[in-house]
Amino acid sequence: MSTLSNAACDDLNLHKFCQQGPITLNNNPYLERQSQVESNARSYPRCFPIAINRAQGVYLEDTAGQLFIDCLAGAGTLALGHNHKKIHQALKHHLDSGAPLHTLDITTPAKDAFIERLFSVLPKSLAEKAKVQFCGPTGADAVEAALKLVKTATQRSTIIAFNGAYHGMTHGTLSIMGNLATKTPVKSLMPDVQFMPYPNTYRCPFGLSGEQSVQSNLNYLDHVLSDPQSGVQKPAAIIVEAIQGEGGVVTAPISWLKGLREITLKHDIPLIFDEVQSGVGRSGKMFAFEHADIVPDVVVISKAIGGGLPLAVVVYDRKYDQWRPGAHTGTFRGNQLAMVAGKVSLDTLVEEALPEHAAMMGERLQAYLKSLQNEVPYLGEVRGRGLMVGVEVTEYPSAEQTTAPAPNGALASAIQQQCLRLGLILETGGRDGCTLRFLPPLIITQQEIDKVAELFRQGVLNAVAEWERNALTA
Ligand SMILES: Cc1ncc(COP(=O)(O)O)c(C=O)c1O
Known part of the structure; x- marks a missing residue:
């Protein structure tokens, strides 16, 4: 410890x-x-x-x-707490080494080491086929990138999100947010967003409880995606949090997560897990989707991945890597200190279980x-x-x-x-x-x-x- x-x-x-x-x-x-x-x-x-x-x-x-x-810890960012000595030592070493602090997305040994470490903590079946996009260093920017990635690859426009969802505060991410008080003052958000009920078994929208609530939820989603008169066009992706943090720590049952993966595979819909808050060990596994033993197509990671410094990435199945060079640029994608701190943080998470x-x-x-x-x-x-x-x-x-x-x-x-x-x-x-x-x-x-x-x-x-x-x- x-x-x-x-x-x-x-x-x-x-x-x-x-x-x-x-x-x-x-x-x-x-x-x-x-x-x-x-x-x-x-x-x-x-x-x-x-x-x-x-x-x-x-x-x-x-x-x-x-x-x-x-017990706020930078909204879940500080996995190792404040001022962890291993992070300090690594940062001091980097600062004293003459290495750059900022390189846009040009590679460096620090970046290379971070990517290797990141891939080592992904489920093997995803790591083997994964690509990573470095984003402007916020969760919201990484969610924006994930949406652009899947829209480009599928050439579809609809995004399905969930009641209670929180994915950030930019225009695109506000559009897929549940909280009406926050999004209503901002007009003309991203169109083509459909909301489905999240599996909240405590306040089930179907008035059911337990596994019945979960199965009805899955049936409804499958029905909407199958019904030629549902009014919902085949989406570019479904984006979901395995645990809705800002939404009130509403925790998706394992059977629902498994069912969601099955339905998205059946309908050929990319499944994005937003692990910005639940990822990097917080849920008791490296990523919260791992509790269900499933593998997403796209994973959005930020907060704790930078060891307390700003960093955000999207990791995805390389079959979606169809966007053009420069499709998601941004000045601050090369924060070397965050990559150094992020690697040490991942090392420590693994070494100290x-x-x-x-x-x-x-x-x-x-x-x-x-x-x-x-x-x-x-x-x-x-x-x-x-x-x-x-x-x-x-x-x-x-x-x-x-x-x-x-x-x-x-x-x-x-x-x-x-x-x-x-x-x-x-x-x-x-x-x-x-x-x-x-x-x-x-x-x-x-x-x-x-x-x-x-x-x-x-x-x-x-x-x-x-x-x-x-x-x-x-
Ligand atoms: C699940 C989730 N996605 C995205 C975000 C947005 O991250 P950021 O505040 O870094 O833009 C948050 C922030 O709390 C979050 O909890």
């Missing part, structure tokens, strides 16, 4: 975290200046009114010296959350894979309740704020932001997971007590 000794700030640790007094928020001159000059579109500072000074492993220290456990560790830590966390459900009726489904874990917050279930109670985004947000005051940083997602999400670095230890669970329980109890007091006085 990763050791924090010799790290940049090895005083940031669980012992110091546990010794600190109550946390104070909103008293920081950085925040005032930020709100004056930064865009109204800024997002995380609204939930996390802190200014971060130092970071190490799973810990953040703000400018007032207060410590937080970071971090996907397996993530699977164990995730199970431990889910077990805590499930036991807390018995204590707190406002907690709905607990779900996820590996260290991509979510718990949905709902209205109080009625005695006759047979289906999931309505989502309760306001209480989820109150819990998030209470957790922050206890030193725990959590993300929200899903419908009305009703899902509390845990995305800690994969190096998180068992003691730290236990601490996260303890803080979360306290945050939930504090928020619920306040919620019920307010309901009584309303």
Whole structure:
């Protein structure tokens, strides 16, 4: 397991975290200046009114010296946590070597080594026939590239995406997004997008549960693709997340993933897995589609693949490599430091069996959350894979309740704020932001997971007590 000794700030640790007094928020001159000059579109500072000074492993220290456990981790980017010493050493070595920092897409030894490492962690049957496209270093740009790739190869225009999907914030990726509040203000998005129901067995659109819900979902998709009067033209691709992260950690059942692969093969439709968030060990496997033992045609990878630095790639079956030279250029496709950090990060994930560790830590966390459900009726489904874990917050279930109670985004947000005051940083997602999400670095230890669970329980109890007091006085 990763050791924090010799790290940049090895005083940031669980012992110091546990010794600190109550946390104070909103008293920081950085925040005032930020709100004056930064865009109204800024997002995380609204939930996390802190200014971060130092970071190490799973810990953040703000400018007032207060410590937080970071279960956001750059929205799932920091697989090895903050300032991992192996990444630092590799970056320093590269900087001191005289190697370039930026080369567009011209090759270098650093790039060559990164590609070799990347291909070594792909399923063998994909690696054998794969090509890779380096993209502008964001998940969204890589999704754009994947859409262009399959549209060019198939000469079809329709894209099928799923309710609840999140693939980025560019025009093309907004078009395949589920969240209406985010996409509605931007007019004239990419046409020819069709949405299918995601296999959400907790809130099944067919009113079914379990395997019946899954099979009906697959039947519907197969029907739409087969029916000459479905109104949906044969798509250039189906794009899917094996676990919808921003959508609320909705986790596709294995049988659905297998069924999706069968249907796309039957109809000759390229299948794109967006592994931007779920990939690189987070789900307990290197890629989340591997839980279903299937192989996609196209895989989009970003976030953790750059070891904490910006990097995004599309890996695909070479039979789709029909686009023209220069079909997806972009200046910042040659970030050498990200390739160096990405390779070291992959080395470490493999050497230290971090996907397996993530699977164990995730199970431990889910077990805590499930036991807390018995204590707190406002907690709905607990779900996820590996260290991509979510718990949905709902209205109080009625005695006759047979289906999931309505989502309760306001209480989820109150819990998030209470957790922050206890030193725990959590993300929200899903419908009305009703899902509390845990995305800690994969190096998180068992003691730290236990601490996260303890803080979360306290945050939930504090928020619920306040919620019920307010309901009584309303
Ligand atoms: C599944 C998925 N795809 C794409 C993206 C977009 O990545 P980026 O924010 O780097 O553009 C995200 C970001 O959270 C994501 O979770």
